[in-house]
Amino acid sequence: MKENLKIHSFAVILRNIIDLGKPQMPDFFEQEEAEELFSEVLEKKTEWFEVIKYVFGQVCTLAKKDIVHLEFPCVQLLDLPKVYYMEDAEVLKNFEKNPLHTAQIYLSIHRSGVLQTNIHIRFENEEGYSVQQAIDLARLNLRTLAIQIPENLAKKVEISQKEDRIRWIQSEKGTFLVASLKDLTTELLRPVVCQILQKKGSLNPIRDNRCISSTLVQVYKTSPECKSIEKFVEIGNYGKEIRGLGSLDRSYEGRSDAIVEQSFCNLSVDEEVGVFTFGLSDLMLFDTHFGDIVEKSFKEKSFKDPYAVVLYNSSHYSCLLEWVYLEKYLIDLYSRLLSQSIAREKTTPEQMLIIQKQSMHDLIAYQSGITPYPSREEFLEKARNAHRIPEMQEKLEKKRDLATDYVIQEYTLRTNKSIHLVNIFVSASAVFALMQVILEIQQVGSNKSIWGIVTTILFALTLIILWGIDKFYTTKKS
Incomplete structure (x- = not known):
């Protein structure tokens, strides 16, 4: 009989992507310029963030001028059932007596006017989390939490008590927001970022009010140990458990063997890590050899935090996955804009041409490539195919042609x-x-x-x- 799987060390990266509106400025920001513009709200740079930014610059060399990275102050999360229905005093009391999760907030602003919020939360337990416990922690983006907001962010947003989905609590102990992490992105981070960006130049109206979320789970240490990724994810071993954690599926035990087996397609080009995608969630699983690599890197390089070494050796996959989800969002955004333009009355060919040019400008990096490394390009292509991006791209091209023909015909008829x-x-x-x-x-x-x-x-x-x-x-x- 196999031993129950325990997760001793893992991290969850929750990504929320929203639209800010197309920036109206001659040139996009340089990284240093963006850091200076946002200096009043930025956190003092941590080693974690510096490592992630460095790896992105090395791996995505050909696209680093299209995006800037910022580290916002971390927030404290209180995860309790029915926290939304608690009285304010009860929420504040639970903040003092219950364990909290620390969430690092890393923002990526793309030149298209799209903001990607990366919320990085690390979990460690010597006794180990059960698979169900780990799944519940990985689903933090799906439920309402109580969030302590740093004061330099809270003073930048107009606090309103009229919202139905969220609730603000202001007290001597600080400012708190009872909401989901998606609401944190749309109701706090978007207004703050837009307010600061408008100091540099104007923003067009928001094109899409949706918040598109995805989750990346990175599993570093388990018991029993993962000595071989291929064998570890077999049905007879821990395939169902790993799929359940990667797909955030609480009912993983009831899935058929055939479905579980079909779910596993390792996109990784390295032996010590497995990368699996499950729709809007992904999982990275590291074997015991990865620990040796981390230990060696820590001795050879001048890192202060051991976890920074883990990020140094794993972020090349997470930053490429970040670009995959950004591309998916942009394709979907411009597909919706084309559909809306067709449905709207009195759309001129000039207006349609503007949308066409913007979509081609914002997506050109993906057509020309974003990384100079063949192995990383191989992974990127595998990830794009797994997320069916070529199919989405083809549909967008067809919609472009159809939309242009439709508008030209309508314009000709009016003429x-x-x-x-x-x-x-x-x-x-x-x-x-x-x-x-x-x-x-x-x-x-x-x-x-x-x-x-x-x-x-x-x-x-x-x-x-x-x-x-x-x-x-x-x-x-x-």
């Missing part, structure tokens, strides 16, 4: 209608001129005012008759 009206007016003017000549001959010595009224009535009747004839033939042809 033809205008030409019809001009033709009617010209015809009526010609008839009117002829009638004027005839009437001038007959009105010699008579009352000119009466003939003027008659002329005007006849012109109006001629215009109506010609318009009616044109309408009749146009309807008949269609």
Whole structure:
């Protein structure tokens, strides 16, 4: 009988992607410029963040000018059932007597005006978490929490008590937000980032109010130990448990062997790590050899924090996955904008061309490549295929063509209608001129005012008759 799986050390990276509005500025930020602009709210740089930023710059060298990374102050999370329905005093009391989770907040701002919030939470337990406990911790992004907000962030946002989904608590002990982490992104981080960005240049209106979430689970240490990733995820070993943790599935035990087996496709190009994707969640599993690599790196390099070495040796996969989800969001965003433009009345080809140019500009990095390393490019292609991005890209291209044709046809139809009206007016003017000549001959010595009224009535009747004839033939042809 196999031993129950315990998770001793793992981390969860919760990603929330939102739209800020397209920045209206000649050039996008340099990293140093962005750090100076956001200096009043940024955290003192930690070794964790410096390592992640460094690895991103090394792995995604060809795309680092398209994105800036910022470290916001960390927040404390209180995870209790039905915390939303507790009185304010009870929430504050539970903050003092219950264990809290520390969440590091790393922001990535893309030149397209898209913000990706990476919430990094690390869990360690000598006795080990059960699989169900680990799954519940990995699902933090899906439930309401009580969140202690740092004061330099709280003073930047207008606190309102009128929201139904969230609740603010202000006391002598600080500012607290009772909400989900998705609400933290949309109701706190987005207003703060937009407010600061507008010091540099204006932002277009927000194009999409949705918050798209994904989860990355990184499993560092288990018991029994993972000596071989391929054997560890077999059905007879711990395949169901690992799939349950990676897909955030509490009912993992009831899944059929065939479904579990089909779920495992290792995208990694390194032997010591397995990377598996399950839709909107991913899992990285490290074997015992990874511990030797970390120990060696810690001795050879000047790291102060042992976990920074773990990030140094694992972030090349997480930053590439970050780009995959960013690409998915951008494709979906511009697909929705094209659909809305088609549905909207009086869309001109010029307006459609602007959307086309923006989508091509924001997605060009993916077409030209973002990493110079063949092994990382191989992983990126595997991840893109696993998330069906080529299919999404193809559908976007088709929608671009269809949208352009549709708008051009609609615009041409409106132009033809205008030409019809001009033709009617010209015809009526010609008839009117002829009638004027005839009437001038007959009105010699008579009352000119009466003939003027008659002329005007006849012109109006001629215009109506010609318009009616044109309408009749146009309807008949269609």
